Amino acid sequence: EVQLSESGGGLVQPGGSLRLSCAASGFTFSYYTMSWVRQGPGRGLEWVSAINRGGSPTYYADSVKGRFTVSRDTSKNILYLQMNSLRAEDTAVYYCAKDREPDSKWDFDSWGQGTLVTVSS
Amino acid sequence: DIQMTQSPSFVSASVGDRVTVTCRASQGISNWLAWYQQKPGKAPKLLIYAASTLQSGVPSRFSGSGFGTDFTLTISNLQPEDFATYYCQQADSFPPAFGQGTRLEIK
Numbered sequence: 676e677v678q679l680s681e682s683g684g685g686l687v688q689p690g691g692s693l694r695l696s697c698a699a700s701g702f703t704f705s706y707y708t709m710s711w712v713r714q715g716p717g718r719g720l721e722w723v724s725a726i727n728r729g730g731s732p733t734y735y736a737d738s739v740k741g742r743f744t745v746s747r748d749t750s751k752n753i754l755y756l757q758m759n760s761l762r763a764e765d766t767a768v769y770y771c772a773k774d775r776e777p778d779s780k781w782d783f784d785s786w787g788q789g790t791l792v793t794v795s796s
Numbered sequence: 797d798i799q800m801t802q803s804p805s806f807v808s809a810s811v812g813d814r815v816t817v818t819c820r821a822s823q824g825i826s827n828w829l830a831w832y833q834q835k836p837g838k839a840p841k842l843l844i845y846a847a848s849t850l851q852s853g854v855p856s857r858f859s860g861s862g863f864g865t866d867f868t869l870t871i872s873n874l875q876p877e878d879f880a881t882y883y884c885q886q887a888d889s890f891p892p893a894f895g896q897g898t899r900l901e902i903k
Binding site for chain 2: 710712719720721722734736770775780781782783784785786787788789
């Protein structure tokens with residue numbers, strides 16, 4: 676059974692940093708592109724970032740480009756999202772999501788439970 | 797970037813009803829369209845991919861259709877567990893984009 680479990684969320688001041696982790700199990704992590712998707716309070720889903728199965732290329736939404744960095748450790752089956760220069764509008768639940776198939780299009784068949792990031796002074 | 801527009805934003809229906817949600821892409825995406833269901837406080841769940849292919853384990857009362865720019869999600873014989881928010885998502889090109897969601901509530 677595929678399992679994705681995010682951690683690392685919390686309260687951070689504007690301008691601060693946070694690193695999210697997503698522990699993966701139940702599938703061959705190194706075969707799949709992985710993404711981060713967020714959902715602001717009472718809002719819809721917004722794709723944030725992705726990383727190819729080999730670690731590159733990486734992809735970012737314009738809203739986070741230059742501030743967020745996605746990475747992965749295939750030896751530990753962990754996906755990361757380093758978030759710097761955080762803004763109030765980054766407040767959201769952050770989900771990690773797995774591509775449906777290796778080298779498939781951009782759809783996601785498994786999601787973690789999410790971790791809440793709150794950016795506030 | 798491709799924009800996704802869903803309608804309606806909100807629909808009220810009764811158990812046993814049939815409901816249709818529409819999703820329109822700002823440009824053609826072939827059949828690369830996914831539908832997700834999300835319940836409050838839970839992660840999204842993939843229902844349909846490639847516009848009309850049911851994800852494993854999803855009940856057959858869910859169906860999808862469409863190609864190019866116009867797509868529909870149909871739920872037949874609504875069950876109590878179907879009351880949730882539904883999102884479409886274009887999977888054709890970078891960046892992937894979601895519709896704004898359709899909230900399905902019990903009448």
